[in-house]
Amino acid sequence: xxxxxxxxxxxxxxxxxxxxxxxxxxxxxxxxxxxxxxxxxxxxxxxxxxxxxxxxxxxxxxxxxxxxxxxxxxxxxxxxxxxxxxxxxxxxxxxxxxxxxxxxxxxxxxxxxxxxxxxxxxxxxx
Numbered sequence: 001x002x003x004x005x006x007x008x009x010x011x012x013x014x015x016x017x018x019x020x021x022x023x024x025x026x027x028x029x030x031x032x033x034x035x036x037x038x039x040x041x042x043x044x045x046x047x048x049x050x051x052x053x054x055x056x057x058x059x060x061x062x063x064x065x066x067x068x069x070x071x072x073x074x075x076x077x078x079x080x081x082x083x084x085x086x087x088x089x090x091x092x093x094x095x096x097x098x099x100x101x102x103x104x105x106x107x108x109x110x111x112x113x114x115x116x117x118x119x120x121x122x123x124x125x126x
Contacts (some may be wrong), residue, residue: 001086007056007059012033012044013030013049014030015090016030021098027056027089028088030048034090036084037086053088054091069090070099
């Protein structure tokens with residue numbers, strides 16, 4: 001196992017440079033507590049994770065010239081989650097870098113009544 005190049009750390013979170021650098025500045029932000037993904041995250045740690053994510057995203061943006069930024073967290077094999085510990089990628093981007101495209105083509109646009117049904121279905125689980 002390699003030692004981490006730590007960007008910052010506090011009681012609940014840590015940010016470090018990813019060992020794979022498609023573009024310089026790719027950083028991971030994690031909770032110190034082991035959770036597989038965001039669904040297991042408690043509110044206090046979630047708030048701390050978001051605070052660290054905001055701070056480090058701003059710092060990466062300032063430190064590494066870019067044309068945009070991607071932040072992502074994958075859950076499960078279908079989403080290509082490689083490490084079973086919650087981590088959020090912060091990645092400086094360049095136009096047409098072919099790094100990550102969320103939609104490979106234009107997604108469908110359901111009508112308003114269908115979207116309202118989706119919203120209701122989700123609200124039943126809140």
